[in-house]
Amino acid sequence: MIKKQSVLIVDDTPPNIWVLKEALKNDCDVLTAYSGREALDIAQSKQPDLILLDVMMPEMDGYAVCVALKSIQESKSIPVIFVTALGSEEDEAMGFEVGAVDYITKPFNISLVRARVKTHLVLKQYRDELEHQTMKDGLTGINNRRCFDDVLAKEWSRMHREQKPISLILMDIDFFKPFNDKYGHLPGDDCLRKIARCLEESLHRPSDMVARYGGEEFACILPNTSAEGAYSVARTFQQAVANLNIANEKSTVCKCVTLSMGVSTTTPSDGETFTTLVKRADDLLYEAKKEGRNRIKTSG
Numbered sequence: 001m002i003k004k005q006s007v008l009i010v011d012d013t014p015p016n017i018w019v020l021k022e023a024l025k026n027d028c029d030v031l032t033a034y035s036g037r038e039a040l041d042i043a044q045s046k047q048p049d050l051i052l053l054d055v056m057m058p059e060m061d062g063y064a065v066c067v068a069l070k071s072i073q074e075s076k077s078i079p080v081i082f083v084t085a086l087g088s089e090e091d092e093a094m095g096f097e098v099g100a101v102d103y104i105t106k107p108f109n110i111s112l113v114r115a116r117v118k119t120h121l122v123l124k125q126y127r128d129e130l131e132h133q134t135m136k137d138g139l140t141g142i143n144n145r146r147c148f149d150d151v152l153a154k155e156w157s158r159m160h161r162e163q164k165p166i167s168l169i170l171m172d173i174d175f176f177k178p179f180n181d182k183y184g185h186l187p188g189d190d191c192l193r194k195i196a197r198c199l200e201e202s203l204h205r206p207s208d209m210v211a212r213y214g215g216e217e218f219a220c221i222l223p224n225t226s227a228e229g230a231y232s233v234a235r236t237f238q239q240a241v242a243n244l245n246i247a248n249e250k251s252t253v254c255k256c257v258t259l260s261m262g263v264s265t266t267t268p269s270d271g272e273t274f275t276t277l278v279k280r281a282d283d284l285l286y287e288a289k290k291e292g293r294n295r296i297k298t299s300g
Contacts, residue, residue, distance in 0.1 A: 004028060004029050005028045005029070005049040005050070005121050005124070005125065006028055006029040006030070006031060006046065006048040006049050006050075007024055007028050007029070007030055007031070007048055007049065007050045007051070007052060007117060007121075008031040008032070008033060008039065008042055008043060008046070008048040008050070008051045008052070009021060009024075009030060009031070009032050009033070009051075009052045010032075010033045010034075010035075010036070010038075010039040010051060010052065010053045010054055010057075010062070010065065011034070011052075011054040011057070011083070012034055012035060012054065012057045012058060013054075014034070016054070016083075016106075017032050017034070019110075020052060020083070020113065023110045023113060023114055024113075024114065024117060027114065027117070027118065027121075028049070028050075028117075028121065031046055031048055035057060035058075035059065035060065036057055036059065036060030036061070036062070036064065036065040036068075037059070037060060039051070039053070039065055039069075040065065040068055040069065040072070040075070043069055043072075043074070043075040043078060044072060044074045044075055044158075044161075047074060047075065047078065048078060049078070049079075049121055049124050049125075050078065050079050050080075050081065050117060050120055050121055050124060051069070051078055051079070051080045051081070052081050052083050052113075052117070053065060053066060053080050053081065053082055053083065053100075054082075054083060054084055055082055055084035055085075055086050055091070055095070056084065056085065056086065062082060062084065063094060063095070063098050066080050066082075066095075066098040066099050066100060067098050067099070069099070070098070070099040072157070073153055073154045073157040074154055074157065074158065077127075079101040079102075079120050079123075079124055080099060080100045080101060081100060081101060081102040081103070081104060081116065081117070081120065082095040082100050082102070082103045082104065083104045083106065083108060083113070084103075084104075084105065084106060085105065085106040086105070087105040101120060102116055102120060104116065134146065135147035135150070137196075137211075137212040139189060139192060139193065139212075140192055140193050140196035140197075140212050141193070141196070141197075142196045142197075142199075142200050142210060142211060142212055143209055143210065143211035143212070144211060144212055145211065145212070145213055145214055147209075147211055148209075148211035148213060148219055148221070151209055151211075151221055152168070152221055152274050152277075152278075153274060155207070155221055155223040156268055156273075156274040156277070158223065159223055159224065159267065159268050160268035160269075160270075162224075163267060163268075164223070164224045164267065165224065165225060165226050165227075165265055165266065165267045166221070166222065166223050166224070166225065166265070166266065166267070166268065166277065167221075167222040167225040167226070167227065167229065167230030167233075167263065167264065167265040168219065168220070168221060168222070168230075168263070168264050168265075168277050168278060168281045169219065169220040169222070169230060169233065169234050169237070169261055169262070169263050169281065170213065170217065170218075170219050170261065170262045170278075170281040170282055170284075170285045171199075171213075171217065171218040171219070171220070171237065171259045171260070171261045171285070172216060172217050172259065172260050172261075172285060172289065173191070173192075173195065173216040173217075173257060173258075173259060174248075174251060174253065174254075174257070174258045174259065174260055174289075174293040174294055175248060175250050175251045175252070175253075175293070176188070176191075176215075176216035178248075178250030178251075179191065179248050179250055179251075179257070181250070182248075182249060182250050191246055191257060192212075192216065194244055194246065195218070195241055195244070195246075195257070195259075196210075196212060196218065198240045198241060198243075198244055199218055199220070199237055199240065199241075201240075202233075202236050202237055202240045203220070203233075207223045207224070208220065208221065208222050208223070208225075208233075209221050219281075220233065220237070225265070226265060227263070227265040227298060227299065230263045230265055230298070231263055231296065231298050234261050234263050234296045234298075235296065237259065237261070238258075238259060238261070238296065241257060241258065241259050242256065242258070244256075244257065253292060253293050253294040254294055258293065258294035259294070260285060260288040260289045260293045260294065260295060261284075261285065261288060261295075261296045261297070262280075262281040262282060262283065262284030262285030262286070262287070262288055262296075262297050263281065263284060263296060263297065263298040263299065264277050264278075264280035264281040264284060264298075264299045265298075265299060266280075280299055284297040284298065284299060285297070
């Protein structure tokens with residue numbers, strides 16, 4: 001089922017919101033906010049496809065809201081249309097300068113608003129589809145490194161805001177180069193695809209994601225997950241790969257393909273970046289390989 005697109009209407013005047021909501025309710029899901037602060041909260045939590053934003057609001061005007069939206073990882077790509085009574089060229093120029101994609105002046109023509117909203121929702125859908133294609137690994141079909149970097153940045157920001165732990169598992173297929181040398185690159189590619197699929201199928205929460213990190217390396221992002229929970233997921237991965245029973249005569253630790261894993265966990269703090277989480281997981285992965293492979297190393 002195709003998900004219906006959503007629009008957030010932001011205005012401190014209820015009648016204005018009602019008019020726009022009535023005009024758009026049959027075309028999309030409509031969210032509403034009556035202040036800039038409320039709009040920022042909804043934009044981050046609901047991530048609408050488009051925002052219709054008034055300029056003249058108390059405490060935080062529309063220009064300031066737009067600047068804030070563009071500075072937040074979760075909302076910076078959401079297109080913004082200003083809908084305002086301010087109609088001078090300077091006001092319109094300011095709207096585009098702070099990041100809006102369109103500018104509609106009040107009193108507005110409902111047909112014009114609907115047409116522009118439809119146009120920008122279609123453009124957003126095209127961009128999302130294109131981005132989805134560029135976020136997938138061509139060989140395995142799972143998320144790629146670019147997607148991993150994007151999701152990790154967003155989840156790090158969210159966990160920092162909510163002050164909850166985030167865990168990362170970095171995985172490496174043991175003795176994969178000798179595997180390729182022994183069986184050939186086509187079986188090697190098939191091995192990568194099978195492992196990618198079994199890792200992805202082992203996850204059950206929508207917020208968790210696995211990606212091909214590079215070569216024979218995979219990564220898993222686990223938001224709101226403790227060190228104990230992350231270790232449990234790593235054990236699930238280990239068993240799932242073992243159940244594939246992919247023969248590897250070149251392995252010195254097992255007759256089948258295995259994984260080495262590094263698992264790091266932290267609660268993001270001010271001044272810290274997600275690169276510290278990646279560095280720790282990478283160091284632990286190195287330790288796992290150094291200590292003999294086919295094992296899980298954690299920060300605990």
